[in-house]
Amino acid sequence: MDVFIELVPKEKEALEAEIQQIRTEYPQVNGLNFPDLLRYSTRSWECALIGRQYYDRVIPHIRAIDFDITKPLEAIDRIYAAGLKEVLVLTGDPPQEMRRIYPNKSVDLIRRIKHDYPDMKVYAAIDPYRYGMKAELDYVERKEYAGADGFFTQPFFDMRLLEIWQEQLCTRKIFWGISPVASERNYWYWVTKNNTVFPADFRLDLAWNIEFGRKVIDFARKTDGSVYIMPIRTNVGTYLQGLFE
Numbered sequence: 001m002d003v004f005i006e007l008v009p010k011e012k013e014a015l016e017a018e019i020q021q022i023r024t025e026y027p028q029v030n031g032l033n034f035p036d037l038l039r040y041s042t043r044s045w046e047c048a049l050i051g052r053q054y055y056d057r058v059i060p061h062i063r064a065i066d067f068d069i070t071k072p073l074e075a076i077d078r079i080y081a082a083g084l085k086e087v088l089v090l091t092g093d094p095p096q097e098m099r100r101i102y103p104n105k106s107v108d109l110i111r112r113i114k115h116d117y118p119d120m121k122v123y124a125a126i127d128p129y130r131y132g133m134k135a136e137l138d139y140v141e142r143k144e145y146a147g148a149d150g151f152f153t154q155p156f157f158d159m160r161l162l163e164i165w166q167e168q169l170c171t172r173k174i175f176w177g178i179s180p181v182a183s184e185r186n187y188w189y190w191v192t193k194n195n196t197v198f199p200a201d202f203r204l205d206l207a208w209n210i211e212f213g214r215k216v217i218d219f220a221r222k223t224d225g226s227v228y229i230m231p232i233r234t235n236v237g238t239y240l241q242g243l244f245e
Helices: 012-025 044-051 074-081 106-116 133-146 159-168 184-194 206-222 236-244
Strands: 003-006 031-034 058-063 086-090 121-126 150-155 174-178 226-229
Touching (some): 012 044, 012 236, 031 044, 058 074, 133 159, 159 206, 226 236
Parallel strands (some): 031 058, 058 086, 086 121, 174 226
16 A cells, blocks of 8 residues: 655755654654645755655646646656656645646646656546536546556545445545635635535544544455545644544
8 A cells, every 4th residue: 555645845955854853753654755835946856856765655646737838748757757757736726926837637647748758647637526426427538548557646534425425436546535624714715615515423623634644545455445635734743643643
């Protein structure tokens, strides 16, 4: 079972210190993911090049709307040349500031990358809350047809929902997302922005989130799945210690 953790881009020294701590204290983690967040000056693939010094498997997030797919993909060239052979392709949200974007969907960039780099593993996203299940599963098939090798999901907060999705996706390579939600602000972010539905027994505390995360890890292990940890707005060490103790 693979266990990947998402780390927010930051300055090189701080990022290296965080990676070193995780590598030393949590050997259960065997890979890193880096989101591409425009509010930071460091792009995901730049973080990935740093992470590659400590982990063999490092996956940067690539936003399809940031690339002119009629021209050479310079960022992909860089990470491929550095030995990074895995990426996670997202469509990407339009930026709040004025900047150039392109009318691509994730399937467009997935297809282009697989054409140019057939040995590169390209992952796509699954969002169980975005559409109805049928529409999202149809989108999964379109991404597979474009060349997607596997999928990372948005965080789950309900084991019953996760089990239903696992039944539908059991033949695919899936990283099941988990993320602690322990503040009102974080809770309403998931509800209003991502249309998340929380179960009736959900509690807004770290203990509930750690216990749920441990259930997901156990479920992934039993069903030949993998886990994608997103410790958003949470102390990474405290959360990981709770998951793996």
